[in-house]
Amino acid sequence: MAIGIKISLNEKLFLRDPQETALGQKIIKHSILLLDEIGFEAFNFKKLAKRMESTEASVYRYFENKHLLLIYLVSWYWEWVSYLIDYNTMNIEDPKRRLKIIIETFVYASKENPAIEYVNESVLHRLIIAEGSKAYHTKAVDKENTEGFFINYLKLSQKVSDEILEIKPDFPYPHALASNLFEMANNHIYFAQHLPKLTDVTVSDENYDEVEQMIEYFAFSLLECRRDK
Amino acid sequence: MAIGIKISLNEKLFLRDPQETALGQKIIKHSILLLDEIGFEAFNFKKLAKRMESTEASVYRYFENKHLLLIYLVSWYWEWVSYLIDYNTMNIEDPKRRLKIIIETFVYASKENPAIEYVNESVLHRLIIAEGSKAYHTKAVDKENTEGFFINYLKLSQKVSDEILEIKPDFPYPHALASNLFEMANNHIYFAQHLPKLTDVTVSDENYDEVEQMIEYFAFSLLECRRDK
DNA sequence: AATCTTTGATAGTATTGCTATTATAAGAAA
DNA sequence: TTTCTTATAATAGCAATACTATCAAAGATT
Numbered sequence: 001m002a003i004g005i006k007i008s009l010n011e012k013l014f015l016r017d018p019q020e021t022a023l024g025q026k027i028i029k030h031s032i033l034l035l036d037e038i039g040f041e042a043f044n045f046k047k048l049a050k051r052m053e054s055t056e057a058s059v060y061r062y063f064e065n066k067h068l069l070l071i072y073l074v075s076w077y078w079e080w081v082s083y084l085i086d087y088n089t090m091n092i093e094d095p096k097r098r099l100k101i102i103i104e105t106f107v108y109a110s111k112e113n114p115a116i117e118y119v120n121e122s123v124l125h126r127l128i129i130a131e132g133s134k135a136y137h138t139k140a141v142d143k144e145n146t147e148g149f150f151i152n153y154l155k156l157s158q159k160v161s162d163e164i165l166e167i168k169p170d171f172p173y174p175h176a177l178a179s180n181l182f183e184m185a186n187n188h189i190y191f192a193q194h195l196p197k198l199t200d201v202t203v204s205d206e207n208y209d210e211v212e213q214m215i216e217y218f219a220f221s222l223l224e225c226r227r228d229k
Numbered sequence: 230m231a232i233g234i235k236i237s238l239n240e241k242l243f244l245r246d247p248q249e250t251a252l253g254q255k256i257i258k259h260s261i262l263l264l265d266e267i268g269f270e271a272f273n274f275k276k277l278a279k280r281m282e283s284t285e286a287s288v289y290r291y292f293e294n295k296h297l298l299l300i301y302l303v304s305w306y307w308e309w310v311s312y313l314i315d316y317n318t319m320n321i322e323d324p325k326r327r328l329k330i331i332i333e334t335f336v337y338a339s340k341e342n343p344a345i346e347y348v349n350e351s352v353l354h355r356l357i358i359a360e361g362s363k364a365y366h367t368k369a370v371d372k373e374n375t376e377g378f379f380i381n382y383l384k385l386s387q388k389v390s391d392e393i394l395e396i397k398p399d400f401p402y403p404h405a406l407a408s409n410l411f412e413m414a415n416n417h418i419y420f421a422q423h424l425p426k427l428t429d430v431t432v433s434d435e436n437y438d439e440v441e442q443m444i445e446y447f448a449f450s451l452l453e454c455r456r457d458k
Numbered sequence: 459a460a461t462c463t464t465t466g467a468t469a470g471t472a473t474t475g476c477t478a479t480t481a482t483a484a485g486a487a488a
Numbered sequence: 489t490t491t492c493t494t495a496t497a498a499t500a501g502c503a504a505t506a507c508t509a510t511c512a513a514a515g516a517t518t
Binding site (some may be wrong): 184 | 267268270289296337355359360363365366367368370371374379382386387401402404407408409413416417419420423424426427428430443445446450451453454458
């Protein structure tokens with residue numbers, strides 16, 4: 001049961017707020033499960049409606065189309081990771097320790113936190129890994145960015161960037177490193193599972209420790225590095 | 230006119246080899262232009278046929294569907310980048326210099342090399358930046374990987390990985406760094422253009438120098454780093 | 459009791475993603 | 489030259505997709 005967590009998202013992403021009604025919550029729940037199962041391309045509102053025992057027209061009353069639903073879920077995820085970072089780094093003073101926790105959070109987005117009953121965070125994480133980047137790789141990206149559709153990702157990136165500067169105030173690429181850590185975490189879990197020659201780590205089951213170690217290695221090499229010459 | 234360059238691609242990607250016929254070459258040429266113009270989601274074979282003044286049925290004789298056409302174009306790009314790397318690093322002994330050239334090639338995939346008349350490499354590069362990762366983010370990735378659909382990416386990654394080990398033989402993550410350099414190059418050009426808060430570099434027109442500098446900074450920090458503690 | 463809102467049920471339309479058929483043109487083989 | 493082969497064009501058609509519209513039933517609110 002979610003106590004005190006309200007995921008706040010851009011209202012332009014939906015026609016009716018799905019968090020507010022039972023049907024809306026069912027849409028969120030089953031769209032995550034079905035998208036994870038069959039992938040974004042094969043997914044449509046008719047199949048979703050059938051799966052959740054409702055009708056296509058009802059789903060269309062909440063979301064304009066599946067692309068906006070995906071952005072909604074991805075935003076939900078970004079906001080959720082933000083929340084987890086705040087929660088997990090609370091009262092931790094050492095900025096390096098804080099960054100390690102951030103990396104752990106990127107890699108294990110959900111570990112032991114069943115916060116909101118209609119979202120299965122670990123399935124959502126798998127979905128983001130596989131489909132997340134499709135949310136902003138479209139022709140409408142500029143228009144949608146203007147309308148704030150990606151604000152949760154930008155805020156997450158900014159938060160991590162701030163932490164990076166705590167560790168090394170003169171680091172020249174804090175935003176790039178922040179987004180790269182996030183993308184790398186997702187990419188290399190995916191690569192390890194599907195295109196293992198593109199990475200050097202292996203994952204088994206839900207154990208992503210090697211990914212976590214690698215991202216730490218990359219991050220701290222960049223931040224604690226004195227260059228030879 | 231292409232002299233001595235033959236881009237060799239997995240034959241399972243197409244029904245009839247498009248490089249072999251005039252119509253096939255028209256398909257390659259116009260699919261790159263149209264995909265760049267309207268994006269992968271809005272693209273279909275009917276629009277392509279209209280644009281190139283042929284018919285839908287004719288296009289279907291070359292490619293099963295637009296997904297396989299995308300993999301074909303992406304593979305073409307990966308192979309082209311491989312070729313450019315070989316060409317540009319020929320006779321360069323210093324491995325660090327070689328890696329710099331690789332990074333430059335990733336960022337400026339086409340600069341002054343109009344090699345094959347029916348492929349506009351700079352438009353293709355823009356297309357890969359925007360749509361490339363959709364080639365392997367699908368439910369069929371495992372099956373398609375088994376059939377060798379991504380072999381050109383794996384080979385490219387292996388090539389760069391070998392160069393990384395020339396510089397630092399005990400670097401623990403050469404494949405991951407290789408794929409990350411490639412993905413970073415594409416991502417941060419895209420971010421600079423569309424989601425600038427996710428990066429720290431700016432690009433103007435066709436000038437990606439800041440991206441190149443940043444990727445170099447990341448790569449050589451990792452490879453020439455002695456950690457403080 | 460009246461009415462307002464949400465959902466379900468059903469229908470319908472334009473577009474998409476193909477497949478099939480036939481005709482024609484162009485080139486190679488006889 | 490004739491014939492054979494093959495590629496392409498032209499057209500049709502079909503099942504699925506991506507919606508939109510309408511209306512009725514069921515709660516919930518006043």
